[in-house]
Amino acid sequence: MRVTFRLIIVFVSLLGLLGGKPGAAQEFNCAVNINDEQLEGTSYDYVKQTLATELASYINEYRWTETEVLEHERINCQISIILTSASTDYTYSAEAVISARRPIYGTMQETSSIIVSDQAWQFSYPEGRSLVHDELSFEALTGFIDYYAYLMLGYDFDSFAELGGSDYFAKAQDVVDLAQSSNAIGWARSSNNRRNRFTLVADMMNSSYDDLRKAYYQYHRVALDGFTQDPEEARQALVDALELIQTTKRRSTSNFLFDLFFDAKSREIAAMLADAESQIKLAAYTILSETDQAHLSDYENLQ
Numbered sequence: 001m002r003v004t005f006r007l008i009i010v011f012v013s014l015l016g017l018l019g020g021k022p023g024a025a026q027e028f029n030c031a032v033n034i035n036d037e038q039l040e041g042t043s044y045d046y047v048k049q050t051l052a053t054e055l056a057s058y059i060n061e062y063r064w065t066e067t068e069v070l071e072h073e074r075i076n077c078q079i080s081i082i083l084t085s086a087s088t089d090y091t092y093s094a095e096a097v098i099s100a101r102r103p104i105y106g107t108m109q110e111t112s113s114i115i116v117s118d119q120a121w122q123f124s125y126p127e128g129r130s131l132v133h134d135e136l137s138f139e140a141l142t143g144f145i146d147y148y149a150y151l152m153l154g155y156d157f158d159s160f161a162e163l164g165g166s167d168y169f170a171k172a173q174d175v176v177d178l179a180q181s182s183n184a185i186g187w188a189r190s191s192n193n194r195r196n197r198f199t200l201v202a203d204m205m206n207s208s209y210d211d212l213r214k215a216y217y218q219y220h221r222v223a224l225d226g227f228t229q230d231p232e233e234a235r236q237a238l239v240d241a242l243e244l245i246q247t248t249k250r251r252s253t254s255n256f257l258f259d260l261f262f263d264a265k266s267r268e269i270a271a272m273l274a275d276a277e278s279q280i281k282l283a284a285y286t287i288l289s290e291t292d293q294a295h296l297s298d299y300e301n302l303q
Contacts, residue, residue, distance in 0.1 A: 028059050029060060030077040031077075032052040034048045047086075047125060055145060059149060075100055079145075079148070091124050097116070098115075116200070123140040150168045158213050203257050218240065245287075
């Protein structure tokens, strides 16, 4: 599993020196969906026919990390894109929902690692265009995908090791930095909207949120992955993680990262606690009623 990814890198390097050729997959198994119902006319028909396939290939066939990833360890993800308008020069405006999942140890189930909605994307895509990955220059279509690929990797690696995704959040930050000179929509810091690409990765890189990231790891590796073996211990670990989130949120200036966490996890948290002892339920509800008021209806049975 990715919890041992540093050891895997060393092992693979040794195999390379010995002439070995270990089998490995790329990091993503991503599905891309395109909705073009808001576009008028037939001159844009090629977009739905080609863009989803091109983007899926761009994500799934590129090697994003130096870590050897087995087929069953690939990150299952989905990008749902709604094209909202198009111009005669084939510049498109779009909204997208990006979601990624990771397996739960000891089960056949998966958990959502991140679900994020982005409503400020504009890019050029003339017919016949090919997509090229370039880390040294910014382009609005591939830059958007690069950013969210690294963000998904960061969240995934954070779930397997404390602060394990830092290198990938730094890569996402690099994309943001490159975008600043482009005047592309959706990349600038905004005082009116603190929920944007710039702020999201800046917060993930801010040490003030390290405890939230540590709680994210504890939630996944100790609580979720340990649930089938010892539910009581897992539930206590869940409460401990929620306490850490509560403490971090009290001293934070933005709710963005916390809302992303609970948007993905609220129902899962409630399900994990459904059969818990009354004192665990009460302790969790006390914390959640403060830290996640947006999903209180999900926690009604914990009172």
